[in-house]
Amino acid sequence: MGEVIATYRLETRDADLHKRAESIAVGLTVGTWTDLPAVKQERMRERLGRVVGVEAGPPDGRGVRTATIRIGYPSMNFRPSIPEILTTVFGKLSLDGVIRLADLTWTPDVEAAFPGPKFGIDGIRELLGVGDRPLVMSIFKSCMGLSTAEFAAAFAEQAAGGVDLVKDDEIFFADDEAPWEERIARCREVIEDRLAKTGQRVLYAANLSGPVDELADKAAAGIRAGATAFLLNVLPYGYGVLERLAADPRITVPLIAHPAFSGALFASPATGVAPAVALGKLMRLAGADAVLFPSPYGSVVMDREDALAVADALRSESSLRRAWPGPAAGVHPGIVPRLWKDFGRDQILNAGGGIHGHPGGIAAGGRAMRQAVEWAMQGRSLREGGLPEELRLAVEKWGVME
Numbered sequence: 001m002g003e004v005i006a007t008y009r010l011e012t013r014d015a016d017l018h019k020r021a022e023s024i025a026v027g028l029t030v031g032t033w034t035d036l037p038a039v040k041q042e043r044m045r046e047r048l049g050r051v052v053g054v055e056a057g058p059p060d061g062r063g064v065r066t067a068t069i070r071i072g073y074p075s076m077n078f079r080p081s082i083p084e085i086l087t088t089v090f091g092k093l094s095l096d097g098v099i100r101l102a103d104l105t106w107t108p109d110v111e112a113a114f115p116g117p118k119f120g121i122d123g124i125r126e127l128l129g130v131g132d133r134p135l136v137m138s139i140f141k142s143c144m145g146l147s148t149a150e151f152a153a154a155f156a157e158q159a160a161g162g163v164d165l166v167k168d169d170e171i172f173f174a175d176d177e178a179p180w181e182e183r184i185a186r187c188r189e190v191i192e193d194r195l196a197k198t199g200q201r202v203l204y205a206a207n208l209s210g211p212v213d214e215l216a217d218k219a220a221a222g223i224r225a226g227a228t229a230f231l232l233n234v235l236p237y238g239y240g241v242l243e244r245l246a247a248d249p250r251i252t253v254p255l256i257a258h259p260a261f262s263g264a265l266f267a268s269p270a271t272g273v274a275p276a277v278a279l280g281k282l283m284r285l286a287g288a289d290a291v292l293f294p295s296p297y298g299s300v301v302m303d304r305e306d307a308l309a310v311a312d313a314l315r316s317e318s319s320l321r322r323a324w325p326g327p328a329a330g331v332h333p334g335i336v337p338r339l340w341k342d343f344g345r346d347q348i349l350n351a352g353g354g355i356h357g358h359p360g361g362i363a364a365g366g367r368a369m370r371q372a373v374e375w376a377m378q379g380r381s382l383r384e385g386g387l388p389e390e391l392r393l394a395v396e397k398w399g400v401m402e
Contacts (some may be wrong), residue, residue, distance in 0.1 A: 002075030116320030161366015188226030246287020280313025298330025
């Protein structure tokens with residue numbers, strides 16, 4: 001029988017932690033146990049949660065202990081649906097004091113019920129024809145208020161810097177001046193023109209937004225217009241929406257998950273859902289091909305160990321395709337050496353101001369990022385002489401972190 005195992009970290013004054021664990025296992029599955037007649041217990045036994053393990057530290061001066069409890073939940077209690085799994089393992093329990101969902105694991109049959117990423121690392125590399133280096137992504141800055149022609153021109157300028165992907169800003173919703181299908185079609189023209197003239201392939205990730213019941217049809221219309229990828233604010237919409245989009249046969253392009261709202265889940269290290277679960281395991285299970293998250297070194301930072309754990313969850317051995325980790329927020333060429341050391345070859349370097357703010361302009365900013373990647377892969381320091389001009393100007397402006 002399949003099973004999902006949840007690991008909880010909690011602060012408690014409970015003297016009998018095994019009793020607390022049993023109450024969780026029963027309360028989130030069959031509801032009650034000891035009061036059931038023997039015949040009903042036998043019928044319900046296969047649906048009963050089980051205590052996998054209990055560990056606890058010594059009490060502090062307040063009599064509070066930090067404990068870890070692991071509970072196994074039979075998969076027959078829910079369908080292959082992340083909303084149903086999360087409601088089971090951490091629904092009402094999330095309201096029960098200082099407690100965090102620290103990890104989720106599952107048996108192979110549970111994982112097999114989810115399609116996972118359609119493209120992932122290998123599929124996007126194939127789309128782009130890039131096989132041996134990190135990818136570079138540029139972010140539209142000042143999406144709003146541009147006409148379709150201005151939008152296409154801004155996209156062309158970013159692509160000219162040699163970036164692999166360009167994405168909308170996640171808050172780009174009101175797009176009357178550059179309507180969804182029109183701007184996708186114009187960007188597709190730029191993509192095809194650049195491929196014909198230079199051989200460079202680039203993807204445009206349009207921000208998929210609107211009423212939740214219209215998203216799949218809107219994505220399908222975007223693909224008919226020439227869409228090459230979509231950006232989705234997964235957590236405000238819900239993991240279930242990403243699941244549906246990833247499973248829809250009409251949606252034949254990569255899905256990039258933005259981390260908007262995720263801080264509400266793990267801003268406190270004592271409560272909520274661990275980043276490796278929220279942005280790693282569940283995003284991959286739901287079907288994200290790439291997941292953006294704050295790098296440990298930029299303007300909005302994530303703890304380094306948490307960021308590494310997210311990346312590991314996206315790329316670890318699994319029956320699902322590996323998904324791209326995308327460290328972001330305040331990334332510029334001078335940070336690339338550190339990100340290379342931490343996240344290696346299979347990462348998307350996601351830069352906004354670090355490209356648009358380059359002294360030589362946007363295209364020069366893209367080239368500087370690509371040059372920084374090449375130098376990092378060669379093991380060369382950005383503090384040595386002989387830097388290419390674009391990279392030199394970027395280092396002078398933003399400095400180096402190696």
